[in-house]
Amino acid sequence: MAAIEGVPVSWERIRECFSLDPSIAYLNHGGRGAMPVSTQRALQRLRDEAESNPILFFRDLPQRIAHTRRHLATFLGADPDGSALVGNTTMGTAVVLQSLGLRAGDEVLLTDHRYGAVALTVDRECRRSGAAARTVRVPLDSTDDQIIATLGDALRPGRTKLLVVDQVSSATARRFPVEKIAAVAREQGVPVLVDAAHVPGMLPVAVDEIGADFWVGNLHKWAYAPRGTALLCVAPRWRDRIEPLAVSWQQESGFPDRVEWQGTLDYTPWLAAPTGLFTLRTLGLERVREHNATLAAYGQKVVGGALGLAGGDLPDPGAPEVAMRIVPLPGGRASTIDDAMALEARIADELATVVAVFSWDGRGWLRLAGQVYNVRAQYERLAESLPSILRG
Template sequence: MVEGVHVGWDRIRECFSLDPAIAYLNHGARGAVPIAVQRAQQRLRDEGETNPIRYFRDLPERIAHTRRFLAAFLGAEPEGSALVGNTTIGAAIVLRSLGLRSGDEVLMTDHRYGAIAFTAERECRRTGATVRTVGVPLDAGDDEATATIAKALRPGRTRLLIVDQISSPTARLFPVEKIVAAAREREVPVLVDAAHVPGMLPVSVDAIGADFWVGNLHKWAYAPRGTALLSVGPRWRERIDPLAVSWQQHSGYPARVEWQGTLDYTPWLAAPTGLFVLRTLGVQRVRAHNADLAAYGQRVVGAALGLTPEQLPDPGSPEVAMRILPLPAGVATTFEAAEELPRRIEEELAAVVGVMSWSGRGWLRLCGQVYNRRDDYDRLAERLPAFLRRLR
């Protein structure tokens, strides 16, 4: 039992508040918070209303304690880490703190997450710097991906390389350790966007060696939404400033980043309960289950769409719990179409999926999570081909 909720594997879906009429196959988008974690967060909200002055007075130390716990899970130095709302906020903090100037550039791959790209573009507009994108083939191996990115670096001009550890639009695992090492040789700082890593993959943030690393715990680590960890290398910490200054500014990093006045900090404080749920279920069992399901879903839906195994993109590791497959030509090739299609699939097929427009083509993204079973993907595979034919 976890907080009074049965967590037996045969009834695990009961640990979530998901609509039983819908196959929720896009966990990577927003996550789904276990009921036990929801309850823990609500108790924290209730506590805050009993004596708000005392509650907020004690919060800095409670936040620091939570940060140390979460950082240990991720293999990150606690004093080099800060809790933030999400990876996009973490990236914005890093970009604002760099001191970009005219003539500088930020380099990203074409696998980057859209909101991170918007954030970089805004900061570059503000400072006169530029954003440049390097294309990495979807089927590139680790060595090719590393070499392609390294070749695109321009030492002295490239002030930051932003690279995904697991890309959102393409569900691709990048060899970030190799990429960071190559960038270090060229004296280019690296920000690793690890939005999907915490909970999905084992990770040692410090071993990666990136100047900056930020990952969400509200996707695959069962934390409430609005929980992420930003890890900053030693030489950068005193330069890191929050987006808005508040009363812990004098305390230095990381407290000055974490403290943002009268915000709701209960997602952070409840995040350890999410890790407790994950460990109760069995970390390795959850990871294996999720990755196997995502691979199964890619195979069965791909076969229904007439795709051969060779046409199904390899995520770079069997541990990745997200997979993509190409949609028929002409389907969801624009951002607007890719935004609309999932709504229609949910309404007509009772399935929540991810749809991405990437490299001039539409892609379907499927995730695996403990509340999913094979028949979720089987039903989608049975109904999706006819649905897509009606779009033409």
């Protein structure tokens, strides 16, 4: 049995790898992730090192960050010299937007599956620059070909300065065919930013083969890194134009150093991120992915069945590897953001179960994730109790 940072890592003792409260069913790994104990210990060791001599720790930090960046970029099939560590996907999106030089008459195009904070980031930059944000509706049951056609038809060459598209959407757990979308946009001269918040660790990916101008993904969800760890990957023609949100002493060093270095931030989460990948590989990358996707699909089926929904009523994520699934809630339940948050809290408080509840396209949706620490019985208990909550 392998051990990382003194923690046993094996399928036979899988739940010991995490610090989750055993009294709850944590079915929302896609929300904030959950660090394995091995990553927690690596993080604490790095923090202890930093506090033992902060000046020495920060002196060598740029080289250590660069080493970590190379490790993470290689795992994702990205060019390390064209990648920068950032706090999260939304922050990476903000870096890209404020580097584009948007002006009045320009537009940024999003789909209605976009993450809420990303949409707010786009809106803010458009207000600052005089550009406009435009949202394209993509029906949940669209095929890949229909998605590609819808987005291709929505582009306005010369005016659309950026297309933002999810690789796996948060609210709808839908995989988008980003490689083909990027190809269509490239033909029309429109840059593409791929929001891949849920991709690292969940799906196999070769970022450089996607053909996007910008790609940003969180490693603190499915790749077991500490929260606050994401990678922004930038195509060569854009790298000289990328500016950080705040200037630091590395400003003249260019990309990626100028983006990564922000003075006295706590950089230990980034340095601990490779431990998360090592844990993932020790458990078996393909085995973890298959387990998680299969479990999420089972959860969707059993919870959907308890609500009277058959297979055709349950949205297809667009790829069997997706480790999140959504279940439509009865009409009138969680149809607003406030109602969705209230229902999510009630399920947590009364059923000791952590799930995600969203309001999307005028109705409520429950999102379930699958992770190695989950078991079928947790979804079955939710299925047994959820109908009474929804009737109350």
